[in-house]
Structure formats: C-alpha cells, structure tokens
Amino acid sequence: MSGNGFNGWSVRVFLRSAVTCCALFVSLAAVSAQTHVPSDSRLKSIVAKKVIRIAYRADARPFSFVNDAKEPLGYTIDLCKQVTKSIEKQFGLQELKIEWIPVTVETRFSAVAGGKADMECGSSTVTLGRMKEVDFSIFVFVESTGVLVAGASKIQSFAQLVGKKIALVTGTSNERAVTELVHQQKLDIALVAVKDRDEGIAALEAGKVDGFASDKLLLAGAQIKHPEAFVLLPEDLSIEQYAIALPRGDWALRLAVNTGLAQIFRSGRTTEVFERWFFGSRPGLLLNAVYALGGISD
Numbered sequence: 001m002s003g004n005g006f007n008g009w010s011v012r013v014f015l016r017s018a019v020t021c022c023a024l025f026v027s028l029a030a031v032s033a034q035t036h037v038p039s040d041s042r043l044k045s046i047v048a049k050k051v052i053r054i055a056y057r058a059d060a061r062p063f064s065f066v067n068d069a070k071e072p073l074g075y076t077i078d079l080c081k082q083v084t085k086s087i088e089k090q091f092g093l094q095e096l097k098i099e100w101i102p103v104t105v106e107t108r109f110s111a112v113a114g115g116k117a118d119m120e121c122g123s124s125t126v127t128l129g130r131m132k133e134v135d136f137s138i139f140v141f142v143e144s145t146g147v148l149v150a151g152a153s154k155i156q157s158f159a160q161l162v163g164k165k166i167a168l169v170t171g172t173s174n175e176r177a178v179t180e181l182v183h184q185q186k187l188d189i190a191l192v193a194v195k196d197r198d199e200g201i202a203a204l205e206a207g208k209v210d211g212f213a214s215d216k217l218l219l220a221g222a223q224i225k226h227p228e229a230f231v232l233l234p235e236d237l238s239i240e241q242y243a244i245a246l247p248r249g250d251w252a253l254r255l256a257v258n259t260g261l262a263q264i265f266r267s268g269r270t271t272e273v274f275e276r277w278f279f280g281s282r283p284g285l286l287l288n289a290v291y292a293l294g295g296i297s298d
Contacts, residue, residue: 055117086260136243144236146216164210177238265295
C-alpha cells in the first residue's frame with residue numbers, strides 16, 4: 001500500500017459518487033430537453049414531421065447490413081429502432097417513422113454532419129478526430145481490432161505477418177491503429193488500402209494480401225461463413241468503442257437518444273439483442289460494464 005491513503009474502499013466510494021453525480025446531471029437535463037427543444041435542433045424537425053432519418057451501412061455485419069429484401073438489420077440497427085420507440089414516448093408521438101439512409105464507410109459521418117441523416121447506426125468508433133465533425137451517443141459496444149488470415153497460410157500470430165501484406169479499409173480507426181503499431185515497432189509489413197470489408201475479404205481470398213485487419217466481430221462473421229478458409233488471429237491490436245453518430249452540438253437530440261439507450265440498458269434487453277446477432281454468445285465483462293455505466297437513471 002502507498003502512503004496516500006487512497007485504498008480500494010476509497011476508489012469504490014469515489015466511483016459511486018461520480019456515477020451518482022453524472023446520473024443526477026443527466027436526469028435534470030432530460031427534464032429540460034423534453035420541455036424545451038431549441039429551434040435549431042434536428043429534434044424539433046423530427047418531432048414536427050414525425051420522421052427520423054437513420055443512416056445505415058450494408059457491409060458492417062452483424063452491426064449493420066441488409067437482407068435479400070434490402071432491409072437494414074443488425075445489432076446497432078436494433079438498438080436504434082428501440083431508441084426511435086423511446087423518442088416516440090418521450091414526446092408523446094403516436095408514431096415516429098424511420099427513413100433509412102444508405103451510407104458507406106466514407107460517407108457515414110458527412111451524411112450526419114451535412115443534414116442528410118439525423119443519426120448513423122453502424123459500427124463507428126468514437127475518436128477525438130471524428131468529434132470535430134460529429135457528436136456521439138453514450139457507448140453501445142466495445143470491440144477490438146484483429147487480423148483475419150487464410151487458413152492455408154498456417155499463420156498463427158501477428159508477429160508472423162512480418163514481411164507480408166495486410167489489407168486495411170481506408171479512413172477507419174483500424175487503419176490508424178495498425179499503421180501506428182507497424183510504425184512504432186518498425187515492422188516490415190506492407191499495408192494495402194481497400195475501400196470496404198468486401199474488398200478486403202476478396203483480396204485475402206485471391207491471395208493479393210496475407211491478412212485483413214478490421215473489427216474482430218466483423219471478421220468473425222466472415223470466418224463463420226467460411227470456417228475452413230479463414231483463421232482469426234488471437235491478438236487484440238486496439239480497443240474500439242462504438243457509439244451512434246449524431247449532429248455536432250445538438251444536445252437535445254443527443255439527450256433524447258441517450259435517454260432511449262439508458263432505458264434499453266437498464267431493462268436488460270441488450271442481452272437478447274446481443275445473442276440474436278452474435279451467434280448465441282453472451283456479452284463479456286467489458287461490454288457488461290458498458291451496459292451498466294450506460295444505464296443512467298431518469
């Protein structure tokens with residue numbers, strides 16, 4: 001023990017106090033948000049027109065993708081549908097219609113910032129750089145960057161990719177994380193830019209690259225579809241905190257969305273949503289912590 005007296009009990013008391021203060025702040029702000037919506041808030045138009053525009057990606061399975069009928073599906077899509085139902089109740093609407101706006105990994109944030117969509121529901125990692133363009137909800141998921149390799153390659157670890165090629169989707173936090181790791185450790189690994197997950201998988205299948213780095217659960221989806229073709233390496237190369245992208249500076253809409261998410265997290269419905277999209281597995285310790293901290297009281 002150090003001599004500063006800040007023991008485990010003190011840490012627990014401090015954390016409980018911090019969470020209580022945070023919950024009180026959000027609770028008081030929620031009352032204000034529902035009694036007065038600023039005229040320049042997207043929420044004003046959403047409530048008046050009874051339409052909310054949700055951006056989605058078709059290539060981010062199991063978070064956001066489309067079925068054969070081109071209907072958006074996935075973990076984050078389910079959360080956003082439930083948030084929409086919550087906003088209906090928060091503002092006494094009989095129905096709040098969803099207008100689905102297709103986006104790509106390149107256009108997902110500009111669609112929200114430019115007013116084409118009111119929120120983006122996919123697999124978007126929160127970063128300080130992205131906060132210059134958009135705001136984010138409370139966290140909805142915690143993920144990590146991994147690498148998928150061909151099973152026939154016999155590659156079993158990231159270290160064995162030295163002297164080889166790794167594909168990365170341009171403009172993603174995965175690209176930044178792997179690029180920084182390669183530069184910091186001065187690894188002889190060639191980084192190959194691809195436009196999306198499908199192109200990365202195709203390059204790996206064709207032998208143009210030796211690995212494809214992306215969010216682990218996105219890679220796991222490809223591995224499950226082709227269990228003998230691909231192997232997911234065990235290393236976590238970065239931690240990725242997902243959230244719903246929202247218009248920058250629009251506190252009223254952000255609060256309405258966070259209120260909906262908090263209600264979902266408190267209800268325990270997240271386990272059901274998780275099991276539906278993640279192969280029947282259950283949330284791990286870190287994700288359960290995200291749900292617990294996000295379940296802010298009214």
